[in-house]
Amino acid sequence: MGIHxxxxxxxxxxxLTALREFERNNGPRWKSKLIQEWSAGHDLGPELQQVRxxxxxxxxxxxxxxxxxxxxxxxxxxxx
Numbered sequence: 001m002g003i004h005x006x007x008x009x010x011x012x013x014x015x016l017t018a019l020r021e022f023e024r025n026n027g028p029r030w031k032s033k034l035i036q037e038w039s040a041g042h043d044l045g046p047e048l049q050q051v052r053x054x055x056x057x058x059x060x061x062x063x064x065x066x067x068x069x070x071x072x073x074x075x076x077x078x079x080x
Contacts, residue, residue, distance in 0.1 A: 009054045018047035020065055031060050 003010045022044070023030040035057045037044055055063075 009059075011051065011054060012047075014047045015051050015054070016065070018045060019051060022048065023065060035060060 003012060022034055026033045034044075034048070038048075038052050038057060043049075051060075
């Protein structure tokens, strides 16, 4: 399992994959749509809920899924 770093928060491959899938399914305004879904309390699955709990809605606008994430070296990955 890979761990990626975003604004000081660790995100798993599963969380990143869920974001990319949501982006692919919801088009160019995917961030607004995701925040609306979170605000309405809709269940979008555990990975997207974990993203919300980890980085929060405000950090979502700062990311670019193609350039923001970098993989941490194995030694720096938190223990499961």
